[in-house]
Amino acid sequence: MKVNDRKTEIINCAAKLFKEKGYSAVTMRDIAQAMNIKAASLYNHIKSKQEILVLIVIDIAEEFTAVMNDIVSSETSTIQKIEKVIQLHIDITLRNPEALACLNNDWMHLTDEELVYFIKMREEYEQNFREIILKGIENNEIKNLNSEVIIFSMLSTLRTLYLWYGKKKGLTETSLRNHMSEALLRGIV
Amino acid sequence: MKVNDRKTEIINCAAKLFKEKGYSAVTMRDIAQAMNIKAASLYNHIKSKQEILVLIVIDIAEEFTAVMNDIVSSETSTIQKIEKVIQLHIDITLRNPEALACLNNDWMHLTDEELVYFIKMREEYEQNFREIILKGIENNEIKNLNSEVIIFSMLSTLRTLYLWYGKKKGLTETSLRNHMSEALLRGIV
Secondary structure (H helix, E strand, C coil): CCHHHHHHHHHHHHHHHHHHHCHHHCCHHHHHHHHCCCHHHHHHHCCCHHHHHHHHHHHHHHHHHHHHHHHHHCCCCHHHHHHHHHHHHHHHHHHCHHHHHHHHHHHHHCCHHHHHHHHHHHHHHHHHHHHHHHHHHHCCCCCCCCHHHHHHHHHHHHHCHHHHHHHCCCCCHHHHHHHHHHHHHHCCC | CCHHHHHHHHHHHHHHHHHHHCHHHCCHHHHHHHHCCCHHHHHHHCCCHHHHHHHHHHHHHHHHHHHHHHHHHCCCCHHHHHHHHHHHHHHHHHHCHHHHHHHHHHHHHCCHHHHHHHHHHHHHHHHHHHHHHHHHHHCCCCCCCCHHHHHHHHHHHHHCHHHHHHHCCCCCHHHHHHHHHHHHHHCCC
């Protein structure tokens, strides 16, 4: 097995443990045990639990940031931009729910420059979304509602999708994508 | 000061500490210190941290349950029922954001019959909401979208309102009530 594959395996295993027990309660020993390897062998790949957290959280935050930057600067309508934001959250939730749980629950355990970097990305993400919404209100593409209510109603739903989607067995990916987009943009009435 | 007032004070103080530090990290000693009383005096009012958690979480869950039961059995349209559910969440969020944070973050620290009772109330609440939505779809009062997508999109937004509402200084209560109801029911387009 390649070193990078092993590292990815460790990260995935740790993300699952963080979700089950909470970041603070998990030790490097727990991770080694769950992977059925010696602690010394774990330390060949990863320096600390903190390093794993950085790899999980920063990696996902950078992906959100990069795609949001593309969306904001794209030459499309406001509605299409919002639809792309919705699909971005669904994409990442379907691909990596454990990492999203880790991002949501444990980002505050980041330290120093990583914490600053994460908060900066999160604020810029919200600011980019805000600009899309404000421009849409200005253009009469979307309703003249309080922009913070729009932003945080949508983000609350999208950011917590990982909590419930996995439990709804009858719900297909296509239904999720189409119906969530419809409900968030055009409502349920 | 009356005994009951003192108890309420203890509960409010504990809820704030749980929010700041996390339930697991808070001790009875911390609560006594924050209230500037002796630990022995605290124990005159409250047996344990667990008792405080029960008082906070079960109290709010019972309020949600009681109002939801009234809404479900009321003789009004589906839209009016959903509007009442939205206003219920906003009411409790505005009145007691710390207790809602405690309910959301710490309910899993309940034990034994209290945990069972809480989970039962939560499931019945979601089931009541589901019945409102399914009846509305059947009556063509609301769109034929996947009911789980509707339920959990709305509940995710309503249940996490306490996280961001307090930070938005320009947002009035009236705007929050009207605009959130409009966005969730009729969308933003």
